[in-house]
Amino acid sequence: MALTDKKRRFADALLSGASNRAAAIEAGYSEKTASQAGSKLAKDPDVLAHMERKKAVEKAKDEARVEGKSFNLQDLSRMFSDPLQFLKAVMNDGGEDMKLRVEAAKTMMPYVHGKIADQGKKESKKAAANSASKGRFGPSPPPKLVVDNR
Numbered sequence: 001m002a003l004t005d006k007k008r009r010f011a012d013a014l015l016s017g018a019s020n021r022a023a024a025i026e027a028g029y030s031e032k033t034a035s036q037a038g039s040k041l042a043k044d045p046d047v048l049a050h051m052e053r054k055k056a057v058e059k060a061k062d063e064a065r066v067e068g069k070s071f072n073l074q075d076l077s078r079m080f081s082d083p084l085q086f087l088k089a090v091m092n093d094g095g096e097d098m099k100l101r102v103e104a105a106k107t108m109m110p111y112v113h114g115k116i117a118d119q120g121k122k123e124s125k126k127a128a129a130n131s132a133s134k135g136r137f138g139p140s141p142p143p144k145l146v147v148d149n150r
Contacts, residue, residue: 002098003046010041011050050097084111 003011006027013023020038029037041047080086090096090104133139 003050007041007044007047008050008097010038011047011054014042014047015051015054084108 006029010023010027010029013026014020018026020042021034022038024034024038024041025031027041080089087104087108091101091108093101
């Protein structure tokens with residue numbers, strides 16, 4: 001299964017130092033079943049993967065701080081000068097949350113693929129009228145004029 005919002009909140013609470021039960025309550029699970037839910041979620045592969053990703057990001061930030069570098073939005077803008085490149089990178093990043101990847105794909109879609117009917121109201125009405133006027137209900141052809149030169 002995918003990482004749900006409750007699972008994400010549980011993992012974030014665990015990373016902040018809460019116990020399984022307290023993290024489950026903080027994530028929105030019932031206090032009566034929080035111990036069981038916490039124990040079950042602590043073993044969930046999606047939760048464990050999310051926690052590993054968070055730890056890796058924090059480790060990279062710490063290493064950047066030690067080296068005297070700081071990662072900010074301007075660094076990101078230098079990495080991706082084109083917004084479509086950024087959205088593509090987020091969409092194709094397997095370590096990113098699935099909802100975020102889907103939203104990036106949805107956001108990118110209108111810029112990559114055009115609409116099927118890319119015409120205005122007047123043009124579409126005119127095209128519909130032209131297609132309706134063909135066939136049985138269309139105007140009849142003008143009479144044929146025959147010239148007899150005897």
